Amino acid sequence: MNPLSIFNYYTRNKRKALPVLGILTLAVFGISLTLVLTATIFDGVRGFVSPYYQFVVIEPNYNKKYTQLDAGLRADVRQSAHLALVAPVETAYLYGTILGIPTNFPIFGVSDELMPRLLQATETELLAGRLPTVRDDEVAIHESLMKTRGLRIGDHIGSDVNNEDPLDGKFQIVGELGGKTILNLVSLERLSKGRTPPQILLLPKDGEMSALVADLDALETERAVIQTPTYWNRFVERTLNQYDTLVGAINAVIIIVLSLGVGLLNMIYFRQRTGEFGILSGIGFSRSFLMRRVTLEALLLTIVAWILGMLLSVVVYQLLDTLVFGPQGTHLSIFNLRLLTGTLPVPVFVWIFSTLTIMWQLWRLDPVAVIDRRD
Template identity: 30%
Template sequence: RNLQIGDVVLAPDIEDSFAPVPVKLVGLLDGENWFAVISKEFVQKHYFPPLEEIVVAAPTPAQQPELDRRLEKALDTRQVRLFTYGQLVRELRSSLKNLYLIMNIVIAIVVLVIAIMMGMLSNIFFMQRLPEFALLAAMGYTRGMLLWRVVRETALLVVVGWTVGVLVSMGVLWGLYLWVFEPRGMLLQPMDWHAYKYTIPVPIAVLLFAAMSVGPRLLTMDPVLVIERKV
């Protein structure tokens, strides 16, 4: 957030700060992990009710599950709110699972709409080039060769469009990260390849829908009638 020493980070008049008194920044820690530290005396003096928080970590990550189990057995959950590593991981995965479910539904709807639109555009494009395909059929091109020609052209357009779209998206995300998110201390990963994998169904669906919409008309086309302008 581009904070400097002495800046007020929490205050009663700052939205979502939940601070009864102004809290100033007195030091900065340099590192990959983001966390804040505040004195225990300050919390006990200004926050009600006073809370006792203890962070316990195992010597190695492999020993953390055993420590979690021992804490769950030793502590009385009626008096202590315990947050174990395994519990936090399960809660996070559950939240992400619901989020991904919603995203998958939205992506499926978007892919379907785009595929239908591209199928309609492919039909219009095919009708405009109908004399060309009829002439090729009259010259000896088989229906399979003509269909492969359509699929090949559509695949080229889809691949080029998808590549340009991904590159433009990366540029926009990097711009948002540098000028919007990072100055506000918000996380954004422009190079998250897991997110880009969600765009792969779009070109595949567009290609299949275009081939399915143009293919039957191409297979039933009568080149003689088309050339004679009777169709």
């Protein structure tokens, strides 16, 4: 091996390299944990609103004390050329969890005739059982929610069974639904108890959802809440920004403390190598050469640590996803851009701080004094 190779120091001083390598690897793993968990929560939030990207629900603006949709708005909505049908709907909610965080998922009360059309529009399949009917208090639940709650066809849900469930009454699960859209269905008559619901559901013509949304977004009214994808995107963005701000602040503190700690540790190691650098400088090697050498050494260590941290993260999270979370209906969001962009600051800032501290000492190095001390 080249005696001036950047690999020499770490090859000959494994006890000094391994602690730094281990600290950086675990730091990458720790930060990746926050990123994977928040990404999984974000996926859960998107799953919560996924039905509203396939159809639109309009309800009175209860916050403004409106309890019914006015006839003028109903007429304006029907003027869209991209509208396939308008139907009454009532929205209730089911208890669920995302990584243990309580979350209420919508369940839509629609007519028996509309259910097959909603399945087609949302590309949802009936995996088992059948669709609910008006004959009894029945529901069809998405498979992810059934796994999360440990439910099976034939089980009962509702506030009469579980106090945490916001769905009033007692309903039997008769169908299991599957697909990217988390769709839950119940008979409108059974949910509304025969009352005329104040909400309406708008189903677009095939491939014309975007055009329908554009027409609806142009309607301005304070009397109703038009739940288009634009409306839900604002909700999702607010939610994600809150999580991102919190996680970003925590990770920033971790990275700063880590950079200071590793930088000081490298400074101690450098002082133990003063003789090496003093002799190299004394026999003619320039400070720029020594600085380049130190820079490459630090870069090598941080890159290796980042790669090991990422590999450790992927292996651990994949095992957790397969053995723990997957069977419960939740899949960890492992392979995503957030994981890369969120962990990259660890090696970058540690490398910069470590390099600057050592370069500062190299700049002040007096090779003559070093050689005199060795004599």
